[in-house]
Amino acid sequence: MKQHQLKIHNTLSREKETFEPINPPFVGMYVCGPTVYGDAHLGHARPAVTFDTVNRYLSHLGYRVRYVRNITDVGHLQGDADEGEDKIAKKAKLEQLEPMEVAQQYTDTYHRDMELLNTLKPNIEPRATGHIPEQIALVQAILDEGLAYEVNGSVYFDVLKYNEREQYGKLSGRILDELVSGTRDLDGQGEKRNPVDFALWKNAAPEHLMKWESPWGIGFPGWHLECTAMSSKYLGKQFDIHGGGMDLMFPHHECEIAQGNACNHQDPAKYWMHNNMITINGQKMGKSLGNFITLQELFTGNHKLLEQAYSPMTIRYFILTAHYRSTLDFSNDALKAAQKGYKKIINGLRIAKSLAYNPDESVQPDAEQIKQLENSITYAYRAMDDDFNTAQAIGHLFNILKKINSLYTGQLHAAQFGKEMFDKMIQTYVVFVEKILGLKEEKSDNQDALLDLLLKMYTDAKTARNYAKVDEIRAGLKNIGIVVKDMKEKIDWAYEE
Template sequence: MTNSLKLYNTLTRQKETFEPLNPPFVGMYVCGPTVYNDAHIGNARPAVVFDVLYRYLQFLGYKVRYVRNITDVGHLLGETNEGEDRIAKQARLEQLEPMEIVYRYTQRYHEVMDKLQVKRPSIEPTATGHIVEQINIVQQILDNGLAYISEGSVYFDIEKYNQKHPYGELSGRVIDELINNTRNLDGQDAKKSPLDFALWKKAQPEHLMRWQSPWGEGFPGWHIECTVMSTKYLGETFDIHGGGMDLMFPHHECEIAQAKAATNKPPVRYWLHNNMITINGEKMSKSAGNFVTIAELLTGEHPILEQSYSPMTMRFFILQAHYRSTLDFTNFGLQSAQKGYKKIMNALRTIEKMEYSPDEKAEKDEKNETQILQLLENLYKGLNDDLNTALSIGHLFNLVKKINGFYAQPQTLSQISATTFEQLKNTFTIFVRDILGLIEERPDNQEGLIQVLLQEYAEAKNVKNYEKVDTLRNYFKTNGLIIKDTKQGIDWSYDEN
């Protein structure tokens, strides 16, 4: 049931059956953040999407080495060589050391990702920790004649490279068109062609982050760290490389070029790209004022936010769309996600408490049983089809209906077999918690206190003290819980509003 995972490979533009190079091992690399400011909601998408892929691959039995880098050398701002390093700029603004900036925002990145239940990768390498390796690979590319030194910097020679390997194979670009369409920017005189990109850049005197190299003091180019850190830990050719669509060109294109220039081998077998998040239909940008950080989302402190949203709400919101579609961020969408998420959590609590008791006399409901088994299989079918979490979640809700049905009418539970029930229970909980990574967000209540209050509620109802009943209901409500009165007794669940 679970050995036919298909993934959409940007390189071939089609869905391909995933077969690792060296099973059961899988190497996966995802472009991580540049740690110069707080992570925004756009950063959450690849983190969550590839986290689910990571979890699912592990569930399928693969031994996954997941590498996600931290970029702690600032890339240049602006369009020219005179642009400022963004980490250095932030350091100047906050009057801190660059490494202080890097450390602070790495910590904050970890904090929010932990809240989103994004698992830490197996290795989280930093660019500054791999300067030597970066220098080595630049030298290698120079030795292979596919780079040149100019004014203390080293540039990748696109034209020469293109004679041996097609440049633009990932993004579907043609080199002649690129040349025709490239604007002539200032400060590019050092390059032979405007398409050439820096492998190593000479540091200007005021540049803070600098290292000694065979070509003088400088710092690594924009794309080389990913080439170095992916191939160092995963091998010259590895299985999966993920990242946002916006990185496809030029970043990932350059990664391919660098790796091939150095080793003559294609670095990546499956290229995966997640689509962007828009805000109320518009691109997120600082200038539009709709730039929302994850921290702001969680506190609700942003003009466009009508309320705060919990980490699991955001995670669920992301997973309710397919990763290759754009996802529009709206208050209504988030509110819908919040309700849907809680609905699933309530079903999770329900089924975990549910006990099967066989009843020989019960009439078997084979139709229902077949449907349940089919739905369980559909959960995996969804993920197998290019990680279609949206489809799987749809089936999850169908199962929620089944679970709630059993809860409402316990006698119907014995109409299915014990094994089917166990399968429902196990698969549902594993799928929700371990694969989708959706866990309960408990209010700061203790189960004991809840039980005591429910007891009082039951007593108040018995003596028809409705004033007290209403008070207790309100108390629960203000704590994000609701009291459920069912024929089987009194229970609580998460308030979906």
């Protein structure tokens, strides 16, 4: 860890800061997970891959990460506001199911898609409904601080009174006076002292499906409250990193900061990280625009905007080719380019694992080659240390891959690097691809055995000068994305790029 000076762009300070954990080598990281009322889509994929990579890299540096990602299964109302129907309850009514059936169904499909994207499971994955007592206790603590008030069985956070002690809006840069002047007194919000106040606990109407007893009557928790309750329970009153999409910065994360300061007298997280948004062919994704694409639709190609299916690893690779704080536009051209890049990386992985160091006293170490390799390795790590810049890291990884491919084709000899640098090159490439970037080879069951058999048939046909059969096998493999490589010393295969 001492060799790396990791810098993280902190949304709170709007600057890159040197990462200094509160209690090294332990790192606490909380990331807002999905509201489980529908299938996972592209908007879920980006934060999942982003913070999985953060988790992977921190672990690679030697930190002991406790990664907490919640499941929202109550309290998230339509429009992300304090009025309207619960998103899960609404889905339950439409499908004539219990709300928990809906939550379980889409939690399961979310897990399925996250596994396909090769994201590591969080250490703890708490659900909002499993932490109602903790949320009630938080509401009471904020009331005791004089920063909330109860009206008709609902409890609201008093933003104006809080702002007398702390700055509301410091994360998002919102100015409270402008928020107040720009907010109309909407229907159903008349019981609030001020429209900018937000619900900590909502009184439940008789027809409301998801409700619990509380000191203020039967109701349910506000959306923002659950993350404060669960993060503080599992990571403490202040932890290292809070992550999520940029769309959560306001009001969700802003309200979390207010709640944390109100009851714990400190910001909940030291570093706030936000991934940027995605677009589809230059447009914001939305059901009304007809460009809403689920992950399963991407994986199967079953959507009118898709020209083909794109594998989970292609999607993961594509997400990693942009810095997490930049926008990312999904288009067929961009995804096809990502598919090609991913296959190059994985072909390199196969080759790297197959190479062995062969000493040759007639070959001298090449100082220039060694220097180029050392620089590529240094720059790859330097990119990751610079706010997890996977895009730049991948560029340097391709420079390492050029050396690996040249060794494979015989243009370079392992002895030109010496055993120490040769081993370092192979190890760095494999670790970056598999452990840090989380990419893996996608292959079907028995693929290796089948390819070995076909290559033997190809070799036998070539030896027998049966060129019709040679062409038939080559064409058949090409149809399934496999290229036969005729080399001086052997016949091999690679994924078509």
